[in-house]
Amino acid sequence: MAADVGIAGGRIVAVEALAGAGARTLLDARGLAVAPGFIDLHSHADGTLFDDPNAECVLRQGVTTVVAGQDGFSRAPDGSDRGFGSNGAGVGHRRGESSRHARGELARMVALVEAALAESAYGASSP
Structure with a gap:
């Protein structure tokens, strides 16, 4: 058309x-x-965004939003407040490779997710 x-x-x-x-x-x-712009609903782009902050690898394909962290792991947010070439959504919620229950770190985990939500993440995932 x-x-x-x-x-x-x-x-x-x-x-x-x-x-x-x-x-x-x-x-x-x-x-x-x-x-x-297209949305990549299952992206692992957060693994390369720090090496390629302009996100040219996804932007050149028309992807303007990447959803990361859906496997419970995410390198973002990293606290640097730097901008990226694409929009991001989602935050992984894994405590390393440990399978133990959260104890003293639960309040910090909640604070990190709340901060990510305030910065426009759509939610959190956990393995």
Whole structure:
């Protein structure tokens, strides 16, 4: 389908003929595919984000959001407050390779998950 795509406030607001609608920026995408960013629902990208913070390996594929930590393990958040090229969601909740029950560290674990949720993580996983 050939159409114009109107974007306002970082969101797609119209997909239709928009001739004369006025825009600050015009991109000629004739002959190309236009799509919103894709979400990788089971990613292990958090293992490479610190080596490739621009996330070019996923962004070049159209993936703008990676969901990590669903196996209970995640390298994020690492407390550095650095930004990445893609959006991230999810936080793993594993205490190393130990299978023992949480004892004194439970309050710290809860605080880490709450901090991740406040930073827009969708939830936590545990093996």
